[in-house]
Amino acid sequence: MVTSGKPTIPANTIQVTAKAAKKVRQFAEGDGMGSFGLKVAVKGGGCSGLTYVLDIVEGPDVDDKVIEQNGIEVYVPKKAYIYLAGTELDFSDGLNGKGFVFNNPNATKTCGCGDSFGV
Amino acid sequence: MTTTNPLTHSPLRDLFSATTSFSEIRDRQVAAHFGDAHAEYEAVVFGAAITDHSHLGRLTQVGPDAIDLLHRVTTANIEEIPIGGSTRTILASDRGRIVDVFRVVRTGEEELLLLGSGLFKSQLIEMIEFYTIIEDSTLTDVSDSMLQLALAGPEAESLLASLVPRVGELAAGETTEIDGVRYLKATADEAEAFHLLMPADGGAELWKQLTGAGFAPVGSQAINRRRIDLGFPSAGEDYSDRTNPLEVGLMDLIDFAKGCYVGQEVVARLDTYDKVQRTIVRVRSDGAIASGDDIKLDARTVGIVGSVVTDADGTTALALIRNEFADGAIELATKSGTLVLVPNSVG
Numbered sequence: 483m484v485t486s487g488k489p490t491i492p493a494n495t496i497q498v499t500a501k502a503a504k505k506v507r508q509f510a511e512g513d514g515m516g517s518f519g520l521k522v523a524v525k526g527g528g529c530s531g532l533t534y535v536l537d538i539v540e541g542p543d544v545d546d547k548v549i550e551q552n553g554i555e556v557y558v559p560k561k562a563y564i565y566l567a568g569t570e571l572d573f574s575d576g577l578n579g580k581g582f583v584f585n586n587p588n589a590t591k592t593c594g595c596g597d598s599f600g601v
Numbered sequence: 602m603t604t605t606n607p608l609t610h611s612p613l614r615d616l617f618s619a620t621t622s623f624s625e626i627r628d629r630q631v632a633a634h635f636g637d638a639h640a641e642y643e644a645v646v647f648g649a650a651i652t653d654h655s656h657l658g659r660l661t662q663v664g665p666d667a668i669d670l671l672h673r674v675t676t677a678n679i680e681e682i683p684i685g686g687s688t689r690t691i692l693a694s695d696r697g698r699i700v701d702v703f704r705v706v707r708t709g710e711e712e713l714l715l716l717g718s719g720l721f722k723s724q725l726i727e728m729i730e731f732y733t734i735i736e737d738s739t740l741t742d743v744s745d746s747m748l749q750l751a752l753a754g755p756e757a758e759s760l761l762a763s764l765v766p767r768v769g770e771l772a773a774g775e776t777t778e779i780d781g782v783r784y785l786k787a788t789a790d791e792a793e794a795f796h797l798l799m800p801a802d803g804g805a806e807l808w809k810q811l812t813g814a815g816f817a818p819v820g821s822q823a824i825n826r827r828r829i830d831l832g833f834p835s836a837g838e839d840y841s842d843r844t845n846p847l848e849v850g851l852m853d854l855i856d857f858a859k860g861c862y863v864g865q866e867v868v869a870r871l872d873t874y875d876k877v878q879r880t881i882v883r884v885r886s887d888g889a890i891a892s893g894d895d896i897k898l899d900a901r902t903v904g905i906v907g908s909v910v911t912d913a914d915g916t917t918a919l920a921l922i923r924n925e926f927a928d929g930a931i932e933l934a935t936k937s938g939t940l941v942l943v944p945n946s947v948g
Contacts, residue, residue: 494788522636523734523735524734524735525732525734525736526670526674526731526732526733526734526736526863527673527674527732527733527861527863528673528861528862528863528865529695529861529862529863529864529865529866529867530863530866531674531695531731531732531863532732532734533861534707535735536760536879539893545714558737559734561733561734561735562734565734589696593861593866594866597861598861600695
């Protein structure tokens with residue numbers, strides 16, 4: 483997972499690109515999940531202080547904001563949303579692929595491993 | 602987070618005699634000495650002493666995610682602390698600078714007690730709360746409701762064990778709770794021998810019992826002097842948010858194998874590429890040096906004075922010195938006089 487601070491989309495939403503959505507769908511179907519959504523969150527920790535959380539889940543939690551993007555539902559905990567608003571989630575594949583990539587305009591620094599960012 | 606207004610004096614203050622000299626530490630008034638600072642120092646070095654640590658910071662962190670959260674943001678391996686065990690750790694900034702150094706005691710399956718410097722308590726609270734986003738974990742300031750005493754000296758353990766036999770079985774860092782008092786055996790990187798934690802209203806009775814059994818009451822001066830003897834850095838004087846853990850001898854509080862924590866990339870780089878510029882040393886001076894004084898080689902600043910203690914023989918201090926001068930081969934000075942470095946005395 484790699485991050486960059488490139489602002490690409492309106493600041494009031496989170497965008498999942500078609501390529502990322504397709505990859506999420508492949509993972510979910512591979513696990514035999516009928517209904518699913520993508521949980522996107524942030525937790526404390528990592529070199530720069532905050533770490534992205536990605537998980538494929540069956541449904542949203544009570545406090546989740548639900549956004550539909552490219553045919554999949556994205557669930558974002560309201561407390562994590564302020565760190566993610568305006569973020570684009572992409573997928574980078576191929577031999578030099580980086581996996582899921584967060585383009586987060588809120589990130590003022592990211593660490594070398596790419597999993598962690600600061601605001 | 603719940604918090605209460607800080608006390609202006611120790612809950613034990615009414616016990617202390619008219620000969621007691623008080624000083625302000627953080628936002629509290631604590632006993633500096635009880636009338637004979639030299640005898641108190643002797644008790645700390647050769648006997649069994651008891652002191653009031655109510656001015657330090659005490660927090661609880663409770664919840665299913667409490668351990669995982671502290672493991673992810675601090676330098677030590679918090680996940681491996683058994684119930685009743687403890688470890689010292691560092692919360693650093695993302696630039697690898699120290700926010701606070703504190704001990705984490707695992708008091709239950711999902712319950713932690715954090716024993717910090719007190720000086721940086723508000724920063725510690727602020728940072729932990731900042732990192733508590735989706736986690737189910739509640740931080741509470743219990744500094745006023747929980748009292749902290751400390752025992753020191755080579756005779757402290759045997760004397761305590763004669764009163765409370767179970768403490769004699771504790772390994773360093775382990776705790777046991779007996780009749781509402783948690784006994785924590787200190788580790789080798791502390792000037793104290795035991796930390797005692799209890800509800801604030803129970804402290805006076807325990808103080809009377811222990812002093813009656815032979816523990817000599819000592820003030821903060823004696824403990825501080827012993828800490829400087831041993832080369833252990835103190836919050837504010839020796840480290841702060843301008844200091845990285847490696848330069849002040851806190852390497853042992855960092856688990857280099859655990860993976861990421863806040864500031865890990867910077868700390869690992871400093872260590873891997875040997876980029877630490879300064880080291881902490883013990884110095885002596887005939888002059889009246891003070892914490893914060895610049896240390897000079899001619900006109901060039903090559904260090905800064907940290908903790909200071911003055912006795913009949915002069916002044917002893919900890920100091921952060923640029924590595925190339927830490928062997929003591931070149932004479933350094935402050936505005937108050939020359940310094941004699943004690944090489945390899947710390948860290």
